[in-house]
Amino acid sequence: MxxxxxxxxxxxxxxxxxxxxxxxxxxxxxxxxxxxxxxxxxxxxxxxxxxxxxxxxxxxxxxxxxxxxxxxxxxxxxxxxAATLTTRLGGHLVQGHVDGVAEIVKRTPAAEWEEVTFRLPEGLAKYVVEKGSITIDGTSLTVAHIEGDEFTVGLIPTTLEATTLGRKQVGDQVHIETDVVAKHVEKLLQSAGSLS
Missing domain, CATH: 2.40.30.20 (Elongation Factor Tu (Ef-tu); domain 3)
Structure with a gap:
């Protein structure tokens, strides 16, 4: 974890x-x-x-x-x-199990940050919610906006400098891990539906 x-x-x-x-x-x-x-x-x-x-x-x-x-x-x-029981949880719970590969489709620089838009592979958009957590190349980020199969995050200067996301270009591929809680909820709801 x-x-x-x-x-x-x-x-x-x-x-x-x-x-x-x-x-x-x-x-x-x-x-x-x-x-x-x-x-x-x-x-x-x-x-x-x-x-x-x-x-x-x-x-x-x-x-x-x-x-x-x-x-x-x-x-x-x-x-x-890997996290330990005494590790601060500055991001969110990340398993390190990649759900798929997304593509960078847009980079929009601003004065103090940069917005980056990604296109998700088929089937993952249902697990991504605005203001929810997502992991991109191992980096815990917050989804600023989602529309269809594309979502946008904001990258602060520290993230741009300290991770590979500051170096990636439009067309580059990145690893995506969606929030594991959403996947568990989906499975529980599917199981509950099959019981009725």
Missing amino acids: FTGIVEELGEVVKASEAFLAVRGPIVTSDAALGDSISVNGVCLTVVSVEGDVFTADVMEETYRRSVIGKLEPGDRVNLER
């Missing part, structure tokens, strides 16, 4: 069909075998740590649901260690 508060921008050191090696001095400072680290919102399990580089195995399912397989050495990634 994560909070969606990115701890640092890491750098991909090596990528293959089966594993990913990432440099991140903060997240590796106390990382151990079996720990979970969010890489652009994808929960990966640490299999080794050498200095400030950790390696994680990557399954076919992860490649199918995400764009982790497109990462190359030198790419920057958002990193966050």
Whole structure:
């Protein structure tokens, strides 16, 4: 479980069909075998740590649901260690289980922030609500507006500087994780409907 508060921008050191090696001095400072680290919102399990580089195995399912397989050495990634019982919950409850890949369709700079609009993959818009939480590349954000399959968030200077979202361009793809509570409510309502 994560909070969606990115701890640092890491750098991909090596990528293959089966594993990913990432440099991140903060997240590796106390990382151990079996720990979970969010890489652009994808929960990966640490299999080794050498200095400030950790390696994680990557399954076919992860490649199918995400764009982790497109990462190359030198790419920057958002990193966050798993939450603990004493962690401040500055964002929201994030599982690190990507629901799909969205595309940036518009960036609108303003004096103090920037609005960014994304197009959701089919079937995810029903889980996104205005003023609700959403995770984009592992970053906990608030939905400012949603219309159809497109939603907009506002990015403050800190988010623009401290995450990959400040570097992404129109047409780039990002990982989306919707609020897990909405998915549970939907399943409960479906089950209740089948009982009547």
